[in-house]
Every structure is written in structure tokens, then in C-alpha cells.
Amino acid sequence: MSTDKKNIIIVGGSYGGISSAHHILKHTVPQLPDKTTYQVILVSPSTEVVNRPACPRALISDDMFPQDKLFVSIPKSFSQYPSENFLFLHGTATNLDHTNRQITISLATNETNTLTYHALILATGASTPSPLLGLTKDTTFLRQSWTALRQALPHTKTILIAGGGPAGVETAGELSEHLNGRSSSPSTAKVRITLVTSGPRLLPQLRPSLAARAQSLLSKLGVTVLTNTRVVSIDPPAAGAADTHLTVPTTVTLDDGRTITADLYIPATGTTPNTGFLDASLLNADDKRVETNPSTLRVDRTGARVYAIGDCSTYARPAVHNIVAAVPVLGANVRRDLLIACGKDESTVGGDKIFKEDMREGQLVPIGKSKGVGALMGYKIPGFVVWLMKGRDYWMWMVGGIWSGKQWA
Ligand SMILES: Cc1cc2nc3c(=O)[nH]c(=O)nc-3n(C[C@H](O)[C@H](O)[C@H](O)COP(=O)(O)OP(=O)(O)OC[C@H]3O[C@@H](n4cnc5c(N)ncnc54)[C@H](O)[C@@H]3O)c2cc1C
Missing domain, CATH: 3.50.50.60 (FAD/NAD(P)-binding domain)
Structure with a gap:
């Protein structure tokens, strides 16, 4: 053409x-x-x-x-x-x-x-790295990846998520609230979910007190958080990433020599x-x-x-x-x-x-459907404002105008 x-x-x-x-x-x-x-x-x-x-x-x-x-x-x-x-x-x-x-x-x-x-x-x-978190190909592929995950979830007892940024924190919070309910703890959770980050705390773009609050909210949903812990290898190597390996049992080796085996591995380690x-x-x-x-x-x-x-x-x-x-x-x-x-x-x-x-410090991170942490224009904002702006519907109230062009009228 x-x-x-x-x-x-x-x-x-x-x-x-x-x-x-x-x-x-x-x-x-x-x-x-x-x-x-x-x-x-x-x-x-x-x-x-x-x-x-x-x-x-x-x-x-x-x-x-x-x-x-x-x-x-x-x-x-x-x-x-x-x-x-x-x-x-x-x-x-x-x-x-x-x-x-x-x-x-x-x-x-x-x-x-x-x-x-x-x-x-x-x-x-x-x-x-995970096809669950965006358009690695097209929306058909994204939907297929979600379907594979949804089919695996009822048989899943352990999930390991790597990455302490918003994508990892939000995914851990959503999955744990869905699988373990709104009131849980790492020791009683039906499905054991572990979030691993190489950094000293979660959410490096936010102040330490908000990162600590995020960790505490995740814990109340049943998520175990491991900080200062780097994933050094995964077996099989394509676990969590490629189509056929999206939902395979995975053994993760950490930098302190420990290994964790999980039914599902979700890499949320940057882009x-x-x-x-x-x-x-x-x-x-x-x-x-x-x-x-x-x-x-x-x-x-x-x-x-x-x-x-x-x-x-x-x-x-x-x-x-x-x-x-x-x-x-x-x-x-x-x-x-x-x-x-x-x-x-x-x-x-x-x-x-x-x-x-x-x-200025600015990031909103929902943790489950009703809680979250965040800051805007350098100011810490209350959890209910995080819910109102993002956690309620993950920006669905706002993006329609971007897609239709109304935002740019
Ligand atoms: C889980 C998650 C949660 C997030 N939450 C927030 C949030 O709350 N607030 C916020 O501000 N940001 C958030 N972000 C970041 C935000 O999603 C990105 O900043 C945004 O999507 C970037 O938009 P983009 O147009 O640059 O690219 P992308 O959204 O990455 O889209 C790129 C597009 O280009 C296409 N493409 C790729 N290669 C080619 C090619 N060779 N030829 C043609 N097309 C190609 C892709 O298919 C895709 O459609 C989040 C990101 C993730 C992963």
C-alpha cells in the first residue's frame, strides 16, 4: 500500500x-x-x-x-x-x-x-514480563491469558509475585482479597500469597510511612511480604511469562539461597x-x-x-x-x-x-477493593480518597474521555 x-x-x-x-x-x-x-x-x-x-x-x-x-x-x-x-x-x-x-x-x-x-x-x-498486565500482543491474547489464570485459580494454593512496585502490590492485594477475603493474615490465609521485592521496602516512589502502611494492609489481606529479597532464578525459566508456562508450578530461588515453590508465579518486575x-x-x-x-x-x-x-x-x-x-x-x-x-x-x-x-511525590495504590495508599502533588492522601479516585474503578471514570478524544476537545 x-x-x-x-x-x-x-x-x-x-x-x-x-x-x-x-x-x-x-x-x-x-x-x-x-x-x-x-x-x-x-x-x-x-x-x-x-x-x-x-x-x-x-x-x-x-x-x-x-x-x-x-x-x-x-x-x-x-x-x-x-x-x-x-x-x-x-x-x-x-x-x-x-x-x-x-x-x-x-x-x-x-x-x-x-x-x-x-x-x-x-x-x-x-x-x-507477565502477559496478564498489559498488551504484550493484542486484547485477544490478553483475554486468553486471563482465562488461563482464572482456570488455574480454583486449584491454586500458593502464589508468588515478584516486584514491589504498584503492579506487584496491586496484583497481590486484589488476588488475596478475592481468594482469602477482606480479613485474613499470612498464617491463616487459604491461599498463601508471597510478594517478593529486592528493595528495602515496597513502593519506592512513595515515602517510607506509606510503604509501611501498604505492607500492613497487604498483611491484613493475607499476603506475606519479603523485602530485601531478590529472585535469582526461576524454574522453569519461562514461568509466568510465556503462553504455555503462564500457570505452571514454579520453583523460585532467592538471593539468600532459599527456594520457594508456588503453584503460580507472577513476574511484576518492571517493564x-x-x-x-x-x-x-x-x-x-x-x-x-x-x-x-x-x-x-x-x-x-x-x-x-x-x-x-x-x-x-x-x-x-x-x-x-x-x-x-x-x-x-x-x-x-x-x-x-x-x-x-x-x-x-x-x-x-x-x-x-x-x-x-x-x-512531586504522586502515586495512588489501591490495596483490595476498599483500601489503599497514595500521595498527590507531594501530599499524602487518605485511603478513602485513593479508593474514590482509583480503587473504586481503576480510573474507568476517566479513561473513556481519553479513548473518545473528549479529553482533547
Ligand atoms: C499493572 C499496571 C498498573 C498501572 N497503573 C497506573 C496508574 O494507576 N496510574 C498511572 O499513571 N500509570 C499506571 N501504570 C502505567 C501506565 O499503564 C503506563 O504509563 C501507560 O500504559 C503507558 O502508555 P503508553 O501509551 O506509553 O504505552 P502502553 O500502554 O505500554 O501501550 C503501548 C502500545 O503500543 C503497542 N506496540 C508495541 N510495540 C509496537 C510496535 N512495534 N508497533 C506498533 N505498536 C506497538 C502495544 O501493543 C500497546 O498497545 C500502570 C502500569 C501497569 C503495568
């Missing part, structure tokens, strides 16, 4: 990609001369998006959330725009030739398509950026995220009109609220660069819009 339009290609159909596409279609394309010559192309291996933060609860049962709000069709969300300006491509970016400004897409139909871009936005996010299709010269050597100008969101190493946002980028810490704050900056700078590219004088289009990450 070829196109004679000026392609604004957005790779990745989640918080970063969908938000950027809506913003550009609403606020950039209509302001360009010859607007019919521009086409926003959104590339995603999944035709649906999922409200990812809801995964720790959603994985338990379809009854946890209205499924039509948890999973939302991407093409439907963009049917509001003129078809001459928008194209959804169901596929995966497999190679970026940033010198010749071409990107190769492997389509779901098994065809391969190489497109030239006028502007490019990288929003391919990051994957968790890996989905940047394998990019040249290594574009990536941060340490964490393989796209080296991005944190003020302008441009990828300065690639040549003109290339940007990155979200968990694949070094622009900020990985979080939805950072993406929401960055989208208007990205949109304004894309608009500015496109106007200059079509001949407008720099002095008439204004300067760059600048992004600045809010570095």
Missing part, C-alpha cells in the same frame, strides 16, 4: 498514541494549509485498547468491570474524523529507517508495508520498552527507551519532525498522568514544525511549547 499524502505516522495505540492522534486531528490538521493532503496513520497490533491500570483487578473475572468500558475499539473512536485525514493500520512496526524517513509495518493480514513519513510519533510503550524496531543509536544505553528531548518531546537524533511520548520514551517517568500532561506540548510542537515545513516563517508560528515533569 502506498499513499501520496503527507503521513503523520503514530506508532502504538494506547495512552500516548491514541491521545496524540486525537490531539493532532483536532488541533493541528485543521490549522494546516491544504489540510486534505495530511493523513494521520495510527499503527497498533491490537484493534482495541485496554485500560491498563485496571489489569490487576480485571484479570480475576469479567464481572469486575463493564467489559465494553475496559476494552474499547480504536477504529470506532476515530470514526468521527474525515476518512481523508485518518487511517488505522492493524499491524506492528518492525523497522524504522530514520535516515530515509521510512517505517516498515507488518500488517495483521501478513502483508508488509513500508511507508514514508512526514512526521512520526513513537508511542509503543513498554511490556511487562521493557517496546523499542526493538529502532536503531540502537536512538536509544538510551541503560534502559533502551527512546532518547527524547524532555522539554520539546522531539527525538533530536532522528532528523526533523520525530517525537516520542509515553513509556517507550525517556521524556519522563512512566505514568498515564505524565502522558496526559505531555500531549498538549507534543501537539503544539508538531503543529509548529508542520507549519514551518510548509513554508511559514518561524517568527509567525511562535516558540516551542515546553514540557516539565511534575517531580
Whole structure:
């Protein structure tokens, strides 16, 4: 497939990609001369998006959330725009030739398509080792993984979860409340759940008193927390990650030499950026995220009109609220660069819009359906506010506007 339009290609159909596409279609394309010559192309291996933060609860049962709000069709969300300006491509970016400004897409139909871009936005996010906690492939695969877990749960007596960040803490809390009830303890729990973290405490982004409170709330749901404990090996090595090994009995060796055998192993140990299709010269050597100008969101190493946002980028810490704050900056700078590219004088289009990450303590962590810990804008907030904002429905009240574009009106 070829196109004679000026392609604004957005790779990745989640918080970063969908938000950027809506913003550009609403606020950039209509302001360009010859607007019919521009086409926003959104590339995603999944035709649906999922409200990812809801995964720790959603994985338990379809009854946890209205499924039509948890999973939302991407093409439907963009049917509001003129078809001459928008194209959804169901596929995966497999190679970026940033010198010749071409990107190769492997389509779901098994065809391969190489497109030239006028502007490019990288929003391919990051994957968790466990397929239970996000779109490692598409929503069909995510649902299959949840089904496998749900079939295994009735026969499960022991669960080991690795990772003391919000994903591990929330998953431990949700599973333990579901399996052991709201009032339990590690010694009486029907299903023994152990959460292991290599750090000295849980939730390193929050103050120590909130981490201690989280550990105490988990204990009251029956979860044993092991801090300063690193998983050094797992047997079988693919346990908890690959399709066929998702629910196998696993023996975990810890750095103090102890071994724990569990019926289920869930690795919630951070994420890996989905940047394998990019040249290594574009990536941060340490964490393989796209080296991005944190003020302008441009990828300065690639040549003109290339940007990155979200968990694949070094622009900020990985979080939805950072993406929401960055989208208007990205949109304004894309608009500015496109106007200059079509001949407008720099002095008439204004300067760059600048992004600045809010570095204050800010994270909300539900622990079961009624409790939680958190801080916002540097202030500790009460558990019931954590429940109200997040624990009640895991942001379902808020994400609909991101998917539909209302948030960016
Ligand atoms: C369990 C869990 C709970 C969380 N809770 C919160 C929370 O409460 N608050 C908060 O702010 N943040 C939370 N986060 C973090 C938040 O989910 C991420 O910051 C957010 O999802 C990042 O969005 P993104 O668009 O950058 O990428 P992702 O959501 O990772 O999505 C990337 C998309 O790109 C696609 N993709 C990947 N590779 C390619 C390719 N080569 N070509 C095309 N498409 C590709 C993927 O299929 C996916 O659809 C949580 C994360 C997890 C795992």
C-alpha cells in the first residue's frame, strides 16, 4: 500500500498514541494549509485498547468491570474524523529507517508495508514480563491469558509475585482479597500469597510511612511480604511469562539461597520498552527507551519532525498522568514544525511549547477493593480518597474521555 499524502505516522495505540492522534486531528490538521493532503496513520497490533491500570483487578473475572468500558475499539473512536485525514493500520512496526524517513509495518493480514513519513510519533510503550498486565500482543491474547489464570485459580494454593512496585502490590492485594477475603493474615490465609521485592521496602516512589502502611494492609489481606529479597532464578525459566508456562508450578530461588515453590508465579518486575524496531543509536544505553528531548518531546537524533511520548520514551517517568500532561506540548510542537515545513516563517508560528515533569511525590495504590495508599502533588492522601479516585474503578471514570478524544476537545 502506498499513499501520496503527507503521513503523520503514530506508532502504538494506547495512552500516548491514541491521545496524540486525537490531539493532532483536532488541533493541528485543521490549522494546516491544504489540510486534505495530511493523513494521520495510527499503527497498533491490537484493534482495541485496554485500560491498563485496571489489569490487576480485571484479570480475576469479567464481572469486575463493564467489559465494553475496559476494552474499547480504536477504529470506532476515530470514526468521527474525515476518512481523508485518518487511517488505522492493524499491524506492528518492525523497522524504522530514520535516515530515509521510512517505517516498515507488518500488517495483521501478513502483508508488509513500508511507508514514508512526514512526521512520526513513537508511542509503543513498554511490556511487562507477565502477559496478564498489559498488551504484550493484542486484547485477544490478553483475554486468553486471563482465562488461563482464572482456570488455574480454583486449584491454586500458593502464589508468588515478584516486584514491589504498584503492579506487584496491586496484583497481590486484589488476588488475596478475592481468594482469602477482606480479613485474613499470612498464617491463616487459604491461599498463601508471597510478594517478593529486592528493595528495602515496597513502593519506592512513595515515602517510607506509606510503604509501611501498604505492607500492613497487604498483611491484613493475607499476603506475606519479603523485602530485601531478590529472585535469582526461576524454574522453569519461562514461568509466568510465556503462553504455555503462564500457570505452571514454579520453583523460585532467592538471593539468600532459599527456594520457594508456588503453584503460580507472577513476574511484576518492571517493564521493557517496546523499542526493538529502532536503531540502537536512538536509544538510551541503560534502559533502551527512546532518547527524547524532555522539554520539546522531539527525538533530536532522528532528523526533523520525530517525537516520542509515553513509556517507550525517556521524556519522563512512566505514568498515564505524565502522558496526559505531555500531549498538549507534543501537539503544539508538531503543529509548529508542520507549519514551518510548509513554508511559514518561524517568527509567525511562535516558540516551542515546553514540557516539565511534575517531580512531586504522586502515586495512588489501591490495596483490595476498599483500601489503599497514595500521595498527590507531594501530599499524602487518605485511603478513602485513593479508593474514590482509583480503587473504586481503576480510573474507568476517566479513561473513556481519553479513548473518545473528549479529553482533547
Ligand atoms: C499493572 C499496571 C498498573 C498501572 N497503573 C497506573 C496508574 O494507576 N496510574 C498511572 O499513571 N500509570 C499506571 N501504570 C502505567 C501506565 O499503564 C503506563 O504509563 C501507560 O500504559 C503507558 O502508555 P503508553 O501509551 O506509553 O504505552 P502502553 O500502554 O505500554 O501501550 C503501548 C502500545 O503500543 C503497542 N506496540 C508495541 N510495540 C509496537 C510496535 N512495534 N508497533 C506498533 N505498536 C506497538 C502495544 O501493543 C500497546 O498497545 C500502570 C502500569 C501497569 C503495568
